[in-house]
Amino acid sequence: MDEKTALNYYAALCSKSEHCEFDIREKMRKADLDEEVQERVISYLRTEKFIDDQRYAEVFVHDKAMFNGWGPIKIRFELNARHIKSDAIEDALDAIDDTIFDQQLRKAIESKMRSTKKDDFMKLKASLLRYGGSRGFAFDHVSFVVKDILKKNSD
DSSP states (O other), rough: HHHHHHHHHHHHHHHHSSOHHHHHHHHHHHHHHHHHHHHHHHHHHHHHTTTHHHHHHHHHHHHHTTOOOOOOHHHHHHHHHTHHHHHHHHHHHHOOHHHOOOOOOOOHHHHHHHHHSSSHHHHHHHHHHHHHHTTTOOOOHHHHEEEHHHHHHHH
């Protein structure tokens, strides 16, 4: 693929959906593009605002919190894996209202509780705690929500 074709291809790709610089670099590496061509394409995409890691972080945080029910720990981990700067990650996480994370965690825990056998209270509680943690929420937040939900269901 020559430079002009690559430029058009990656500009079109970025105009269809949000991508971070790391994702585009990986795609170009897999396409076996010359490193100099990669740098020029990335520079163009950045200059013309086809890629913007801050904007990517904001969209990623919003989508994963709202649609996937991920917690801030899992979101932070995934953005770090994409080499997004920590300032951008924290700004994007701060933009999301904490009540959204709380609602998503409650919804996930309640759903998990309905699909889990309730023979042993301690096993149920442990299962719910593990599940909340695996969704990317802090243990103390998960613990508080699990206790609250279990208390409401035992009444």
